[in-house]
Amino acid sequence: MLSKLPRDILLQDILILLDSKSLINLSLASTYFNYLVNNDQHIWKRLCFQEFNISQDNAFRNKGWKQLYIALLTDTKVFTWGENSDDRLGLTPTVTSDAFQLNIRNPRRRYSRTVTTPQEVVYLQDKGIIDITSGGWSFHALDSSGSVWMWGTMQQEISPRSSAGTRRLTTPTKIQATNHTQRKVTFSSISCGRAHVIGLARDGTVWHWSNHLMLQSVHLDLEPNEKIVQVVANWSYSTVLTNEGAIYVIPSPDLIIPSQVTVEPTPTYIVTPKVPMDIVQIAGLDGYTLALTKDSRVLKLDTRNHIEFSSNPELYTIELVHFSAKKPEVNYRDGSMNRFITGAFLNFAVYTKSGQVMLGEVNAGADTEPIVLPELQNRDVCKVSFGDYHFGALTNQGELLTWGAYSSGALGHGPDEEPEPKLVESMKDMFVFAIGFGGWQSSVLAIPTDNEQ
Incomplete structure (x- = not known):
């Protein structure tokens, strides 16, 4: 039997x-x-x-995988909130009472400049969105088929004559790349920097872009048995990790001016050399890359000058000893992870299997002590996401907590700042399973708890 x-x-x-x-x-x-x-x-x-198509790097889940699987059988909902003066949230226009008073037959439509509570992005209903990430002024979402959707503005601070990335998308738009056989590329993970995105395709190729019209391929001189397992966007460049524990630092994608978009082929970059460091996970920061080793050491790599770093990595690497394991631990990408990292811009988080969440800042030194918020400890927090000055935490139970600066309402609590993590009340009847904060805006993926089985 x-x-x-x-x-x-x-x-x-x-x-x-x-x-x-x-x-x-x-x-x-x-x-x-x-x-x-x-x-x-x-x-x-x-x-x-x-x-x-769920990436193992999007959250630290040591449990709750069956609950997540059942949740994904139901169509997911996308919610955004925060700064919206440039229509970056992708929300359907609303008709205000003032507009009706002005002209009831032809009411003026407008978006709210600030959105202080989560609102659904209706256009993405029934699209099967499974992950979401945010840049400086934009959002990118990944669906279960491997397609990428983008809305907002990728490069708000550049002249429209200088880059196609300044084009504003008020409605989520599907973007795509094609390989040399002209087949559509499908993605397994994506990561946003301030004004660019990097993605790992299901066929193992790497792509990055600074506008939604032209995705640029990245060619890496890999060894025969070497493959890319993770890609992360730093603030203005990117870092990728291989199955051999080595990393490559990739310069930011070229700016494409509007007149070139329809006539220039997709550029290809050759990036060398690799840096072998027995790393199992990475996170992109502003000027630095956070790295977790197989034996649970947390390293901060100074990758601002990728050529100097690649030639002498030990000189540009420090261990954050108070974030590393005190006792022997082993992390396996394809198995059990005892420690986990996420980060963006100026902040990062380190999670432990015992339920501890340690926060740190980009200027952390070798002896820097972690920031430990009591509200996040032993609560099954599986991801912390970082905007410029506001922060959000997701638990395995689907709870959403936010804290930090008001940031045009990006906390989701109405008109208040929250110095300590607090549950977002408007999401308490939802099972939140993905979170993507950035800039002065926030986003999550969720389903109503009534739909759980």
Whole structure:
């Protein structure tokens, strides 16, 4: 009988091969199989990756993968809020009472300049959005098919004559790249800097762009068995990580002026050399890259000058000892992670399997002590996302907490600042599973809790 097989063989060699329907049917066969199916996180983590294109780097989930899988069976909703003077939030226009008083037959439509509570981006209903990230003035969202959607402005501070990235999209627009065979490129993960995006395609290729009209391929001189496993956007350039624990630093994409968009081919970049450092995860900051090693050391790499860093990485690397493990830990990208990192612009977070969340700033030195907010400890926080001056935390249970500067309402609490993490009341009836803060704006992906099974 199947139940007589050793548990390790069942979990690692048999159950891992089953689809979700077969797993659910097996869980009904006996109490024993019900326990195995419902409590093995690796099974449901794999299904989230395979069926919904979920990247393992988008959040630190040591549990709750089955809950997330079930949530993704329901159509997700996209919510944005914060600064909207340039219509960056992608919201449907609203008709104000003042407009009706001015001309009831032809009311003037306008967007709110600041949005202080989460509002749904109606255009993205039924699009299967599974991840979202935010730049300085824009949003990029990834759907389960691997397509990327963009809205807002990628390069607000550059003259329209200098870059196609200044074009403003008030409605989410699907963007795409084609490879040398003219096949559409589909993505497994994306990451936003201030005015550019980098993406890892499902075929292992890397692309970056500074406008939605031309995605530029990045050619890396990899070893025969080497492949890219993670890409992150720093503030103005990018860093990629390979399966061998090495990193490459990639300069920002070229600016494309509007007149070139329809006539110039997609440029290709060759970036060398790699820096082998036994790293399993990275996070992009302003001028620096945070790195987590296999043995749970947290490193800060000075990647501002990628040529100097690549030639002598030890000289430009420090260990943040108070963020590193005090006792032996091992992290496996394809298995269990005991420690995890995220970061953007001037801030970063380090998470531990025991439930600790440590916050740090880009200027942290080797002896800098972590910032520890009591509201985030032992609460199953799986991701902290960073705007310029406002911050958000997501828990495995789908709760959303925010704190920091008002930032045109980007906290979601109305007209108030919040120095300490506080639940966003308007999202309390939603299961939030992804979060993307940036600039003075915020975004999340969620489903109504009534739809959970």
